[in-house]
Amino acid sequence: MAPSASDVLRLDGNGNPRTLRLLASLVEAESRRFAAAASEPAENDLVRAFRGGATPAVPIAEFLERLQRCNYLFDGAVYVLAAAYLALFMRSPAALEAGIVVEPATAHRLISVAVLLGAKFSSPRYYERRVESFQVCSGESIRSTELCPLELLFLRALDYRVFIDDEEFRRFFRILERRPAPARSVACAAKKRKAEEEVEPRRVRACQLAARYGISGFNQS
Numbered sequence: 001m002a003p004s005a006s007d008v009l010r011l012d013g014n015g016n017p018r019t020l021r022l023l024a025s026l027v028e029a030e031s032r033r034f035a036a037a038a039s040e041p042a043e044n045d046l047v048r049a050f051r052g053g054a055t056p057a058v059p060i061a062e063f064l065e066r067l068q069r070c071n072y073l074f075d076g077a078v079y080v081l082a083a084a085y086l087a088l089f090m091r092s093p094a095a096l097e098a099g100i101v102v103e104p105a106t107a108h109r110l111i112s113v114a115v116l117l118g119a120k121f122s123s124p125r126y127y128e129r130r131v132e133s134f135q136v137c138s139g140e141s142i143r144s145t146e147l148c149p150l151e152l153l154f155l156r157a158l159d160y161r162v163f164i165d166d167e168e169f170r171r172f173f174r175i176l177e178r179r180p181a182p183a184r185s186v187a188c189a190a191k192k193r194k195a196e197e198e199v200e201p202r203r204v205r206a207c208q209l210a211a212r213y214g215i216s217g218f219n220q221s
Contacts, residue, residue, distance in 0.1 A: 008076045008080060010076065014065070016065060017075060019078075019079035019173070020076075021061060024060045024061035024064050025061070026176065027060050027107055028059070028061065030101075030102040031103055034103040038055075038105040043098075043099065044099075046095070046153060047099070047100050049149065049150060050100060050150065051105040052109055052141070052146055053141075053143075056138040056139055056142060057139060057141070058138065060108065060111060063111075064111070064115070066136075066137035070136065074115075074119055077118075077169075078118040078119050079118065081164060081169075082114035082118040083114070083172045083175065083176055084164050084168060084169070085114045086114040088158055089110070089114070089154055089158060090102070092158060092159075093157075094156065108141070108142060109142060109146070109150055112138075112142060116151060117154070117155075117162060121164075132144045134147060
């Protein structure tokens with residue numbers, strides 16, 4: 001069943017787009033799943049760039065809610081587009097080659113660029129003057145000067161293909177409405193990852209993880 005405009009634009013009890021919290025839940029679940037990756041050394045420039053100089057202490061959901069308060073014109077479609085862009089980035093050849101995953105050290109910058117692109121695509125005339133809000137809302141951990149270089153890396157990985165047609169939009173909206181994997185599965189996933197790390201190169205492992213998980217199943221229809 002195709003989502004209606006009212007489904008996508010519906011607000012929650014706090015007055016935020018409902019899709020904001022749905023996106024945050026999936027990103028947080030993915031970050032927990034790959035939490036061990038944050039302690040691994042960054043092996044290439046892409047991972048180093050999205051880890052940045054400091055990891056924001058603010059949880060993803062609160063970070064997005066802060067951004068929403070600063071950028072009150074963001075509607076629910078922005079977060080559906082952000083989900084699509086982040087999933088497409090994680091499945092891109094550049095991301096798979098780098099072995100980058102959504103983990104505590106990369107999650108905030110990855111979601112920042114995805115939301116940035118979603119906002120630009122859906123309401124470009126409102127966005128440019130609010131780039132500095134990412135620095136403020138991250139507790140000064142993400143510098144506003146980081147965003148343009150990160151956006152360029154992200155766009156190159158997507159081959160600059162940012163158009164999301166109606167069918168893709170509906171698919172990603174349905175994915176957002178699914179519940180993330182339960183927390184009790186994290187330990188099992190960590191054990192399996194450790195076993196894989198002992199016998200497989202990082203690139204092969206990243207390809208397998210992306211093919212299996214995407215972002216909590218973002219690559220599934």
